[in-house]
Amino acid sequence: MNLDGTPVLDHGVLADLRAATGDDDAFVIELVEAYVTEGATNLEGILAAAAAGDPAAIVRPAHTLKSSSASLGAMRLAAICRAIEEAGREGRADSLGADADLVQETWGATLEAFSEAGLRG
């Protein structure tokens, strides 16, 4: 998986989001909060599917996390989830363990990046 040049957090996406909501930071923070709560559930789903070696079960949580991540500019996590979703769809079980580790690591980096950006209340 080549993640070179894919930022953990794309500040351009966040800037667009702020602009579109009339610089309503409270709303963006609320959105990030929802992302963290929902993302944690999806992450659990991905880890459980990987642990069970079940590529089919990994598709949904990876898809949802990809979607939410992309909306908030968490581009690296979105790219990883997209790759995992694809692998799951193709029934590839070989990379499940490594993927799970990468997701977990990037999830942590993403939350940190949101905190640094002052978007975690």
Add this chain to the structure above:
Amino acid sequence: MNAGASVALVVDDSLVNRKLLARHLASLEIDAREASNGREALDALGADGSGVDIVLLDIEMPELDGYETLAAIKGDEALRHIPVIMISAVEELDSVVRCIEMGATDYLPKPFNPAILEARVRASLAGKRLHDLEVESAARQADLLKTIERQKDELSRFLSPQVAALVSSAEGEQLLAGHRRIATTMFCDLRGFTPFSEAAEPEEVLGVLREYHRAMGELIVEHGGTLEHFAGDGMMVFFNDPVLQEDHVERAVRMAIEMRNRFDVLAAEWATRGHDLGFGVGIATGYATLGRIGFEGRYDYGMVGTAVITAARLSSAAAPGQILLSPRTYAAVQGQFDVEELGELQLKGFSRPITPVNVLAARVPAAAAASAAGDVFAEGA
């Protein structure tokens, strides 16, 4: 919640996306309801759409995905008019094509661009409003048609069928306003009716009239006559208006002969109850003015002309069993009927006497006569 605002149903498994879309929609003054999968979306729509004006639908979702949800909406008579905009990531564009083929109105790429969202949502809502208006106007039109049909039905009980049809036809107003046309008028009434109604019980008089009206009414309809009015035992029927009838003179004479035959049967029955009644007819042809006659609140479709008066006077002059034709009427059907000459007759109110004939019988049956029918007065005014 805005009163009267449009309502969007946002269907996405991502809470972040739902919140974001709801926020964008709120800035467009559109109320958003949320569903996290297709199953919840169909529940929210219920049987009739539950007031939802537009659905924003994600493709990949647990439980029931976007395809299945779209198929369910578009396969439901009560929901299929609701526009569905697919929400899709750029890498899902192939899926979008499939959804549009399945009936989706448009698509919205992720991440959301507020300007694109606004343009697509507004366009779809405009389409939906147009559809709603069409449905509403079709329903109103159906109601209106039903009312018109009912009125027509109601009207046809009071008016002759031709006049009822005329009233509700496109050219009706023009014809009702008044027009001149050649027409044949027939008057008939009962001889001996006045002494009969004085002597008999009212129920008996009404019973006789009812039998007489029913029998004559059938013949009027059968021959396509327009019943202008009936008053007691008298009736006025005209032909060639409002519906043009090439053979209007012949129709009038044939109807009179059949009326006389029918009357004879009735009269024989009445005679057994001691009633002595006769039947007289007068027929005249000529130009007349036809249209709405009367005053605000009560109008009749009527006819004014010398021929009307002539027919009325001939009817009065007819002896029981006689069918008197004016010379002009007779000229139009000469050869088709056996008649007897009666010589000159001075009619009340006319300065000069006329020479009517009394019809005895038809020479040829109506069907055979049809092709040879005189076209002396073929066309009206």
